[in-house]
Amino acid sequence: MIEFITEDALKIWTEGGWLMGPLFILGLLIYYSIFEIYFRLSSKSYIKTDSNIWRHWVEKPADAQGDIGRIINFVLADKKTTQDVSLRFQEVRHTLVESIGRRIKFVAIIVSAAPLTGLLGTVGGMLTTFSGLSSSEGSNTVGLIAGGISEALITTETGLVLAIPAIVVISTIRKKLDALDLFLKKLENSINQHLLDAKRSQA
Numbered sequence: 001m002i003e004f005i006t007e008d009a010l011k012i013w014t015e016g017g018w019l020m021g022p023l024f025i026l027g028l029l030i031y032y033s034i035f036e037i038y039f040r041l042s043s044k045s046y047i048k049t050d051s052n053i054w055r056h057w058v059e060k061p062a063d064a065q066g067d068i069g070r071i072i073n074f075v076l077a078d079k080k081t082t083q084d085v086s087l088r089f090q091e092v093r094h095t096l097v098e099s100i101g102r103r104i105k106f107v108a109i110i111v112s113a114a115p116l117t118g119l120l121g122t123v124g125g126m127l128t129t130f131s132g133l134s135s136s137e138g139s140n141t142v143g144l145i146a147g148g149i150s151e152a153l154i155t156t157e158t159g160l161v162l163a164i165p166a167i168v169v170i171s172t173i174r175k176k177l178d179a180l181d182l183f184l185k186k187l188e189n190s191i192n193q194h195l196l197d198a199k200r201s202q203a
Helices: 002-013 020-042 051-059 065-075 082-134 138-202
Strands: none
Touching: 020 082, 020 138, 051 065, 051 138, 065 082, 065 138, 082 138
C-alpha cells in the first residue's frame, strides 16, 4: 500500500514538471510559518483565564501569574499614571500583536504565490502541448500533448491545494489575534480604571 502511494506520488511529481520543486518549498514555508504562529497564539493563556481572576490580579499584582501576570507587572512597574500605563501597553501590543500581524501579512504573500506558481506551470504545460500539436511525428506528438496537459493540470491543482487550506488557517489566526488585541484593550481599561479609583480614594 505504501509503495503504491509512493509510486503514485512520484509519478505525479514527475508529470508536474520542474515547478513542483518550488511548489514543494513554498508548501513547507507556508505551513511551517502558519502552524508556528497558530500554536504560539494557542499556547498563551490570555483568553482562557477567567475575567474575575485577572481583574483580581489588577487590584493585587503580587498575586498575578502566567502571561497575564507578566503583562500586569510590566505595565505597573514604577508606573503611577494612566499615561504611563498606556505607553507600556503600546510596547506590549508592539511585541505581541503587531509583530504577529506582520508575520501573518508575510505568510499571506507567500500563500498568494502558490496558485500563481501553479498558473506558471499551466502556461508551461500549454506551451508543451502546443509544441506537441505542431510536431509532425505521430507518437511523439501524443506524448508531448499528454505531458503538457498533465503538467498544466497538476501544477495548477497543487498550487490551489497549498493555498486554500492555508487561507482558512490564516483566517482562524487573524480571529485569535483580534481576540488577543481586544483582551489587551480590556486589560488596559481595567488597570487605568483601577488607578483612577485608587486616586479618588486617596483624595
